[in-house]
Amino acid sequence: MAKKTVATLQTKSKRLTKAIKMVKSPKSGAYTFVESVMDPSMVNDWLNKK
Numbered sequence: 001m002a003k004k005t006v007a008t009l010q011t012k013s014k015r016l017t018k019a020i021k022m023v024k025s026p027k028s029g030a031y032t033f034v035e036s037v038m039d040p041s042m043v044n045d046w047l048n049k050k
Contacts (some may be wrong), residue, residue, distance in 0.1 A: 015039075015040060016037050016038065016039065016040075017037070017038060017039070017040045017043050018035065018036070018037045019035070019036055019037075019038065019043050019046060019047060020033055020034070020035045021033070021034050021046075021047055022034075
């Protein structure tokens with residue numbers, strides 16, 4: 001099961017979103033967090049990607 005968190009970041013001229021998702025490691029079974037800063041329109045595609 002994965003959780004998602006999305007925070008909105010605003011800079012001078014661009015609007016960016018920082019997305020964080022929790023990913024389970026196939027080797028150890030431990031969860032790690034993957035962070036990325038991107039355009040808001042790309043967030044859903046990035047979160048749905050495995």
